[in-house]
Amino acid sequence: MHRLEEQQTVPMVKAKSFLIAEIQAETWWTDITPVMIDHIRRQLRDLIKFIDQKAQKLVYTNFIDKLGTVEIVNVPVQQTGFSPYQYRQKIEAYIRENEDHIAVAKLKRNLPLTDGGLASLEAMLFESEVIESREKFQEVYSKDLSLKRFIRELVGLDRNAAKQAFAQYLENTSFSANQIRFVETIIDYLTQQGIMDAGLLYEPPFTDLHHEGLDGVFDDDHAEEIINIIESFNKTIGVNFGAASRSRQESDQFSSQLLC
Structure with missing residues (x-):
């Protein structure tokens, strides 16, 4: 998915950037269902062709299976943990998808943002399930981060x-x-x-x-x-x-x- 995510210059990929970032997070796969898997398959199947095939290394295997006695074992569940990188990708995709939000649009168009506008921006961010909470956001970025600067640098200037x-x-x-x-x-x-x-x-x-x-x-x-x-x-x-x-x-x- 990383190689597909890098193809942001392709409009079809950019349109699905939030979904691509979301499914790379471990939390998305919690309580996954066949219906959800099929939905992802249908959403992404037309994008696979945009993955750079030259960057993909070929792996050749030559294994000979040796059958032994069947035993029942307990397989430990490996937790990959929280990924700040995936969190940032998800947040940034979410903000880009909400460029029409009045506060984000004002920052992009170089219009002054009032205290009320800043409060609206904070609500859009910190009340979103994607961002989870202000505390989580500040943990990954910084408590001293200027939201106005962060948004402007992310979406650019009109x-x-x-x-x-x-x-x-x-x-x-x-x-x-x-x-x-x-x-x-x-x-x-x-x-x-x-x-x-x-x-x-x-x-x-x-x-x-x-x-x-x-x-x-x-x-x-x-x-x-x-x-x-x-x-x-x-x-x-x-x-x-x-x-x-x-x-x-x-x-x-x-x-x-x-x-x-």
Whole structure:
């Protein structure tokens, strides 16, 4: 099931991601019935073809059975125990399947979440049978985990919200193709990761467009504005990196000293 679970780029597999994660948990197999097994068979039979066959190792056996006397023995039940990995997979699949929940949708679209919205999000999570309890969730993740950041990083940022914020750079014909590509790369990152440390604008893949990163592509005013836009997405969920602005200030101070 792990190899099937990895095929999230396949829409049919992604649609069943919650089910795939759920049946890998030991608790799902408690009190299993033939009807449940048949249901799983019918749900997953069309997905088997998406498993990478090349990654599957062939195992050859050549056993000769030796029959002995028949004895009745007690077979001990082996408990595999709780799997944090499977729990995380199940939780994350559950959240992705509930992206239309008003609180999750707001976080994805960079809309502010009120105290009431946060309470609604907590209820959706901690009252779910999938998550079991707040205590179990915090045991696996952390008591200090920011739910707003966790959700945003998991579901990403809505592409339209990002494009709207950077509209002047995408629609203004005065910007070069390289500048537009730089902004599009920022949008791609935010869409996937949900938040961004603006300091990454001075690292690959941004330095692939110019070795100086942001400062090599835009003048000071536009560079500062781009950083402010990025930080506005972070601020909505209470995240503050701040490193890029400090780096630019230090760079400006150093340049001023050289000019003096």
